[in-house]
Amino acid sequence: xxxxxxxxxxxxxxxxxxxxxxxxxxxxxxxxxxxxxxxxxxxxxxxxxxxxxxxxxxxxxxxxxxxxxxxxxxxxxxxxxxxxxxxxxxxxxxxxxxxxxxxxxxxxxxxxxxxxxxxxxxxxxxxxxxxxxxxxxxxxxxxxxxxxxxxxxxxxxxxxxxxxxxxxxxxxxxxxxxxxxxxxxxxxxxxxxxxxxxxxxxxxxxxxxxxxxxxxxxxxxxxxxxxxxxxxxxxxxxxxxxxxxxxxxxxxxxxxxxxxxxxxxxxxxxxxxxxxxxxxxxxxxxxxxxxxxxxxxxxxxxxxxxxxx
Numbered sequence: 657x658x659x660x661x662x663x664x665x666x667x668x669x670x671x672x673x674x675x676x677x678x679x680x681x682x683x684x685x686x687x688x689x690x691x692x693x694x695x696x697x698x699x700x701x702x703x704x705x706x707x708x709x710x711x712x713x714x715x716x717x718x719x720x721x722x723x724x725x726x727x728x729x730x731x732x733x734x735x736x737x738x739x740x741x742x743x744x745x746x747x748x749x750x751x752x753x754x755x756x757x758x759x760x761x762x763x764x765x766x767x768x769x770x771x772x773x774x775x776x777x778x779x780x781x782x783x784x785x786x787x788x789x790x791x792x793x794x795x796x797x798x799x800x801x802x803x804x805x806x807x808x809x810x811x812x813x814x815x816x817x818x819x820x821x822x823x824x825x826x827x828x829x830x831x832x833x834x835x836x837x838x839x840x841x842x843x844x845x846x847x848x849x850x851x852x853x854x855x856x857x858x859x860x861x862x863x864x865x866x867x868x869x870x871x872x873x874x875x876x877x878x879x880x881x882x883x884x885x886x887x888x889x890x891x892x893x894x895x896x897x898x899x900x901x902x903x904x905x906x907x908x909x910x911x912x913x914x915x916x917x918x919x920x921x922x923x924x925x926x927x928x929x930x931x932x933x934x935x936x937x938x939x940x941x942x943x944x945x946x947x948x949x950x951x952x953x954x955x956x957x958x959x960x961x962x963x964x965x
Contacts, residue, residue: 663689665958666754666763668741669770669901671698672944673934675725676951677767677958682732684959689763690729690736691756697722698771700944702795704821709944721944741770743904744930750965752929764965765958768905768917768925769933769951772898777809781865782894789871789891794818798825801891805830807874809862810895811838816848818895823853830887832857834879857887865892900936912938923954924961931958 665681667674670692681688695701703718712721726734739756744766747753754761774792776782782790791797794808798821806826808819811833819829831848836858838845848854857876863884864875874887900915910918910926916939917925917932924931933950935942940950 661687661761662751663687663735663761663763664962665689665765665767665955666691666752666761667767667769668754669698669768669934670696670722670726670736671769671771671934671947672700672722672725673769673771673947673951673954674698674767675722675729676948677769677933677955678729678734678951679725679732680952680955681767681959682729682734684955686955686959686962688734689761690734691739691741691754691761692736693738693740693770696726696736699774702793703817704795706944718944725948741904744768744908746927746929750929764962765929765931767923767931767933767951767954767958768902768936769947769954770901770936772900772935774894775897775899777862777894777896779862779864781867781871785865785867785871788869789867789889790865791891791893792895794821794893797891797893798822801826803827804890805888806891806893807832807862807887807889808893808895809833810897811835811840812895812897813840813844815895816840816844818893819848819854820851822893823851826853829854830857830889831855832860832862832874832876832887834861835859836880862892898935898942902936905930916940922957923950924957929958929961 664686665688667690670690700718705715707715739758743755745753752766802825805828807830809832822829859880876885918938931954933954934947
């Protein structure tokens with residue numbers, strides 16, 4: 657791959673939104689490059705089973721779905737590289753220079769679909785015990801906790817799915833949530849409550865993580881009563897939210913208060929020629945199906961813009 661090549665479209669991020677954009681862009685005969693800093697497919701690779709993606713009544717794993725999408729995009733001529741984007745800068749002739757840790761690429765339009773990173777609790781012990789009892793991916797690490805007691809922190813779909821997966825291995829799973837009610841969809845809540853291995857600790861937060869070489873206990877505070885307690889566990893999985901990967905857009909495109917990219921109905925940002933799709937765009941519902949739709953919309957409108965310029 658030659659960094660001096662002028663691409664029609666550069667897509668930043670190879671998750672469902674980026675791969676969907678790639679399929680549509682390549683099928684429109686636009687010379688397209690995806691820049692992905694990690695594993696192609698993004699965080700959805702960590703999802704053991706998607707039950708709500710249309711067309712798969714028995715569900716499909718996140719890794720299988722994105723692998724199929726990647727193969728489909730490659731079939732139509734997608735180019736890709738494993739790299740980290742550092743900056744985007746408007747260049748001459750309406751083009752954009754995309755600077756990465758390895759070099760610079762140029763495109764007529766850019767689609768940003770770089771997703772999010774998992775939010776940390778930022779409590780004492782979290783950093784020190786990461787990889788030694790603190791984890792962020794049950795699909796990746798659940799087998800290490802066979803017949804052990806683990807906690808999951810969070811109250812959304814991701815947290816309860818993590819708990820359900822962990823319950824296949826652990827002897828006990830305690831879900832800790834700062835509110836009295838979950839944010840997860842009713843279906844996921846019903847599944848979690850049916851599992852006899854899963855218990856719930858509501859109105860509670862983790863104030864610290866303690867242990868010797870590995871996690872041994874969590875220091876818990878009840879936010880309603882103020883009462884503090886200890887919860888002996890062998891591990892804790894954190895699933896409290898996501899932080900958008902939009903640092904390289906600050907000062908360039910309009911972002912909302914959470915760092916999400918503000919877009920119009922065409923998925924175009926405040927900078928003409930820069931589009932955003934998936935979890936990082938303002939008001940996203942953060943579902944794979946909507947991310948794929950965003951990617952398609954962005955790609956079609958990016959090509960329209962290129963053809964009209």
